[in-house]
Amino acid sequence: MRSRLLVSAAGLIIWGCSSPPSTPPAEPFGDVQVLPLGPLTYFQAHCARCHGPYGAFYPEPFKSDPATLVTRIDEMARGPGDSPLDAANLAAQVAFHRVMRAGGVFLSLTSIEGGLVRGEASAGAEVEIVGPWGRMTAEVDGHLWKCRIDDVSGPWVVEGRIGSERSTLNPRKRAYTVPGGGG
Numbered sequence: 001m002r003s004r005l006l007v008s009a010a011g012l013i014i015w016g017c018s019s020p021p022s023t024p025p026a027e028p029f030g031d032v033q034v035l036p037l038g039p040l041t042y043f044q045a046h047c048a049r050c051h052g053p054y055g056a057f058y059p060e061p062f063k064s065d066p067a068t069l070v071t072r073i074d075e076m077a078r079g080p081g082d083s084p085l086d087a088a089n090l091a092a093q094v095a096f097h098r099v100m101r102a103g104g105v106f107l108s109l110t111s112i113e114g115g116l117v118r119g120e121a122s123a124g125a126e127v128e129i130v131g132p133w134g135r136m137t138a139e140v141d142g143h144l145w146k147c148r149i150d151d152v153s154g155p156w157v158v159e160g161r162i163g164s165e166r167s168t169l170n171p172r173k174r175a176y177t178v179p180g181g182g183g
């Protein structure tokens, strides 16, 4: 009984603090992961002219083994892509390639401004944000999505779906999904 009381008191404190902030904090999660240079937007701008939209012209499977793939993407970004990637964006681009090849749904989170959350998803995906307040359907435009949520400081995740393929992005862990559907 006592522990139950403590739990609900803690719940009140957490949710009490997070209910509508008058000025939204710049980084509402504190440790939230956001990647302003979305991997899909980058790919479409710098790689798609040779490798097709979202990599449609790539050989299947890749000729490169998983370790070489990282080096190849790095070289391509510096060379024909003409737009070198830093370590964080290279890792995200590699994750996009791996998810694409595994046939999964790729998701990224590119910005949080006030209650407006934006990101990317594999073309054709339906995107929802799921939090303590329920499920919100994101507006999808090509590979970009956006969604206004009531409380950005709570524990929410982004879910993507294409047919029976699903993936979940947990923004406290990473700003993009990796193969296996995790975030």
Ligand code: HEC
Pocket: 043, 046, 047, 048, 049, 050, 051, 058, 059, 061, 062, 063, 064, 065, 069, 072, 073, 076, 077, 078, 080, 081, 082, 093, 097
């Ligand atoms: C001007 C055309 C061109 C552009 C632009 C280009 N590539 Fe390439 N890319 C190639 C060619 C040609 C190959 C095949 C070379 C080979 O087999 O070694 C290749 C190979 C690759 C491979 C290896 C594929 C496999 O089967 O292992 C990857 C990965 C790759 N590119 C990623 C990228 C990325 C990421 C970008 C954007 C930053 C990019 N490329 C931009 C022409 C291009």
